[in-house]
Amino acid sequence: VPALPQGYNLRRVGKEDFQDKNLFKTLSILTTVGDIPEPKFHALIEYWNDRKEIYNPMVITNAENVIIATGMLFVEHKLIHGGGKVGHIEDISVNPSEQGKKLGLIMIRNLIQIAQTEGCYKVILDCDEKNVRFYEKCGMKIEGVEMGYRF
Amino acid sequence: VPALPQGYNLRRVGKEDFQDKNLFKTLSILTTVGDIPEPKFHALIEYWNDRKEIYNPMVITNAENVIIATGMLFVEHKLIHGGGKVGHIEDISVNPSEQGKKLGLIMIRNLIQIAQTEGCYKVILDCDEKNVRFYEKCGMKIEGVEMGYRF
Numbered sequence A, B: 001v002p003a004l005p006q007g008y009n010l011r012r013v014g015k016e017d018f019q020d021k022n023l024f025k026t027l028s029i030l031t032t033v034g035d036i037p038e039p040k041f042h043a044l045i046e047y048w049n050d051r052k053e054i055y056n057p058m059v060i061t062n063a064e065n066v067i068i069a070t071g072m073l074f075v076e077h078k079l080i081h082g083g084g085k086v087g088h089i090e091d092i093s094v095n096p097s098e099q100g101k102k103l104g105l106i107m108i109r110n111l112i113q114i115a116q117t118e119g120c121y122k123v124i125l126d127c128d129e130k131n132v133r134f135y136e137k138c139g140m141k142i143e144g145v146e147m148g149y150r151f
Ligand SMILES: CC(=O)N[C@@H]1[C@@H](O)[C@H](O)[C@@H](COP(=O)(O)O)O[C@@H]1O
Pocket: A030, A031, A032, A089, A090, A091, A092, A093, A125, A126, A127, A128, B080, B122, B144
């Protein structure tokens, strides 16, 4: 795993991340963020914190303490594989202004490491065709097709 | 949604499903089930039952009360989409001896219905290329590529 640039940090999302809106800005590169009032944000952080064995919402901050990358690992307890666990990587987003610093790779490798510590037998994610090369560079392989149904 | 055949039932997995091993037999059509001693099985059922807003492990039983199909819906709370929820469909398995009764379709449509009741903005799953046609018949569309990393 390459090191983070000087002054950059990887940490869990917290309630204080509502203020400067940088978490929302970074996620809005990936998809629709929508409206999240402060009480709703705090409730979600509490929901995640009460279920730390499931939800690992992580961010990378730069030397100015601004969130510039996001990533979630959540852990599913299954019956298959001897009651095994699967790590799901979700909501990976990196600010384009920070490209070339391998922040995406560093985020993915760290989420895989959390999954290993949690005892998962595999880690999976769904992505666009155009991001396959990036995830291959992270050590991942194509496993199947993502199908969806939208309400 | 087509109706279940006479005498067939859709219900949640319970601790009593350890005894006759039909749950394990049905899942072993999908993948490796491995060894799950009774206390470990009971602990997992309790873990799922304590988190009913996340885990919906379902089975279909036939007229002889034998489990012949399985499916899981688990619900992820996200920050994106205004603090939206995503339903993940997992561990779909149907006993080949029961083919032609649309049990797979009935299971999927029921899991999608649970996701709608839970307020999910979408439902997703990962599958082999060879199952794409089946999931399209269930009303789903290809959304992306599944990538994985195995420990
Ligand atoms: C590896 C990764 O980051 N995958 C993300 C997924 O986690 C996210 O939930 C989804 C949002 O798309 P949506 O707004 O269309 O649901 O996009 C991508 O598939």
